[in-house]
Amino acid sequence: MILIGMLDSPFVRRVAVSLKLLAMPFEHKNWSVGKDFELIRQFNPLGRVPTLVLPSGESLIDSSAILDFLDESAGAQHALLARSGQERRDALRIISIALGAAEKGVAQLYERAFRPEEKRHEPWSERCRNQMHGALAELDRVAQSRGEDWLVGGRMSQADVTAVCVFTFLGDALQLSQSWMIYPGLGALAARCEALPEFRSTHVPFHQPERALPPPPRREGATQQRPG
Numbered sequence: 762m763i764l765i766g767m768l769d770s771p772f773v774r775r776v777a778v779s780l781k782l783l784a785m786p787f788e789h790k791n792w793s794v795g796k797d798f799e800l801i802r803q804f805n806p807l808g809r810v811p812t813l814v815l816p817s818g819e820s821l822i823d824s825s826a827i828l829d830f831l832d833e834s835a836g837a838q839h840a841l842l843a844r845s846g847q848e849r850r851d852a853l854r855i856i857s858i859a860l861g862a863a864e865k866g867v868a869q870l871y872e873r874a875f876r877p878e879e880k881r882h883e884p885w886s887e888r889c890r891n892q893m894h895g896a897l898a899e900l901d902r903v904a905q906s907r908g909e910d911w912l913v914g915g916r917m918s919q920a921d922v923t924a925v926c927v928f929t930f931l932g933d934a935l936q937l938s939q940s941w942m943i944y945p946g947l948g949a950l951a952a953r954c955e956a957l958p959e960f961r962s963t964h965v966p967f968h969q970p971e972r973a974l975p976p977p978p979r980r981e982g983a984t985q986q987r988p989g
């Protein structure tokens with residue numbers, strides 16, 4: 762299997778961590794949604810990551826669909842998400858809140874990365890920031906209520922993987938240096954997970970994506986953007 766996308770994306774990373782937890786070997790293509798947009802579009806008409814290419818050549822699109830396939834392949838005993846019942850509902854609630862926080866974080870980043878300065882709209886970014894913090898506060902409340910336990914059930918699940926990938930991403934990408942103090946429950950869970958080899962080997966520094974749109978006219982003395 763080939764996993765397409767940079768690991769600084771929480772969506773890509775939660776798939777990479779899951780592949781490793783499920784002991785499924787894969788090749789990784791570290792392609793950027795900025796500079797490698799056209800290459801990614803050959804496998805995913807949306808030009809988004811993660812995309813998982815199966816040995817048959819079939820491309821799976823969207824992290825949730827990919828994880829669904831991985832769980833099905835792993836079998837119910839190893840799957841990272843319960844198949845039914847309260848545990849599944851609780852995990853899906855946490856995962857949806859975490860993915861929502863990630864989307865709101867990405868929206869803030871793209872406002873900076875893909876929009877010229879004069880077209881940025883601060884009230885929109887402010888709304889995204891509030892939504893992101895609302896989601897993180899709820900995840901933190903759940904984490905604190907679980908104490909030393911995993912977020913759902915008696916073992917690590919997709920809820921933990923996704924919540925931690927998102928929390929670490931937002932801390933790195935939006936420089937939320939205080940995030941471990943503001944969200945101590947999530948911080949403790951992240952510390953526990955990030956120490957594991959599956960997380961350590963997939964943690965990379967955040968790179969701002971390079972704009973995939975036509976570049977703006979060059980200004981005298983303008984500094985060059987780092988490739989994403």
Ligand SMILES: N[C@@H](CCC(=O)N[C@@H](CS)C(=O)NCC(=O)O)C(=O)O
Pocket residue numbers: 770771772794808809810811822823824825867
């Ligand atoms: N719902 C998607 C979200 C994936 C996503 O937003 N990926 C970002 C990278 S962090 C992306 O591909 N951005 C490029 C774009 O949307 O144009 C998933 O869970 O896979």
